[in-house]
Amino acid sequence: MQKQSLQQEKSIVLIGFMGVGKTTVGQRLADQLKRTFVDIDEEIEKEFGMPPSDIFKVHGEKAFRQKEKELIERYSRKSNKVLSLGGGAFLQTEVRDVCLENCLVVFLSLSWEQWQERVSLIIDSRPVLQGKSEEEMEQLYHDRQKIYGSHHIEVETDNKSVDDVAEEVIHKFTKM
Numbered sequence: 001m002q003k004q005s006l007q008q009e010k011s012i013v014l015i016g017f018m019g020v021g022k023t024t025v026g027q028r029l030a031d032q033l034k035r036t037f038v039d040i041d042e043e044i045e046k047e048f049g050m051p052p053s054d055i056f057k058v059h060g061e062k063a064f065r066q067k068e069k070e071l072i073e074r075y076s077r078k079s080n081k082v083l084s085l086g087g088g089a090f091l092q093t094e095v096r097d098v099c100l101e102n103c104l105v106v107f108l109s110l111s112w113e114q115w116q117e118r119v120s121l122i123i124d125s126r127p128v129l130q131g132k133s134e135e136e137m138e139q140l141y142h143d144r145q146k147i148y149g150s151h152h153i154e155v156e157t158d159n160k161s162v163d164d165v166a167e168e169v170i171h172k173f174t175k176m
């Protein structure tokens with residue numbers, strides 16, 4: 001039942017702003033669906049042998065984005081996976097197109113107010129947020145919502161636990 005409605009076992013791709021829970025929810029979803037979990041940031045980190053903040057410093061954002069695109073193009077063509085993208089991945093048209101074509105794209109949304117409560121958990125490890133004022137972060141948050149408009153389903157995550165979010169993703173798919 002669940003398998004059938006999970007759309008021919010297409011891979012699930014999680015998108016959304018930094019800190020909304022793509023990595024955490026993705027791992028939970030993969031456990032529940034018995035699928036392989038791939039966190040694209042983790043794969044990029046393995047390739048460069050350093051975390052994203054160091055990649056940005058040493059190689060530059062362009063090199064990070066190039067590798068991000070290559071890896072997403074490769075993994076999104078495989079079936080039966082759960083892929084968590086980085087929040088900037090959908091800035092690249094090629095990434096959006098390949099994911100929308102081959103996968104089920106799930107946008108995890110979180111209000112600006114609740115994001116502000118979570119930012120302290122992520123700020124040190126997200127190079128894109130470094131040195132930004134609160135106003136600049138809010139601007140980035142709003143600008144980025146436009147790129148997340150390309151998706152198959154949205155799950156609002158305000159006031160929801162990781163389990164709640166994972167459950168809702170599965171529920172929405174089983175109704176597709």
Ligand SMILES: Nc1ncnc2c1ncn2[C@@H]1O[C@H](COP(=O)(O)OP(=O)(O)O)[C@@H](O)[C@H]1O
Nearest residue numbers: 017018019020021022023024025121160161162
């Ligand atoms: N639904 C949630 N409720 C509370 N905290 C969460 C939730 N989802 C994720 N978090 C926490 O927010 C932080 C960022 O989560 P993460 O999965 O790394 O986000 P992303 O991959 O979207 O950047 C982590 O500390 C994580 O434990």
Ligand SMILES: O=C(O)C1=C[C@@H](OP(=O)(O)O)[C@@H](O)[C@H](O)C1
Nearest residue numbers: 018019052086087088126127128
């Ligand atoms: O939004 C972005 O530009 C980025 C988001 C990060 O991933 P998360 O969305 O998992 O934090 C990571 O890919 C990198 O720091 C850049």
Ligand SMILES: [Mg+2]
Nearest residue numbers: 022023041084
């Ligand atoms: Mg992540």
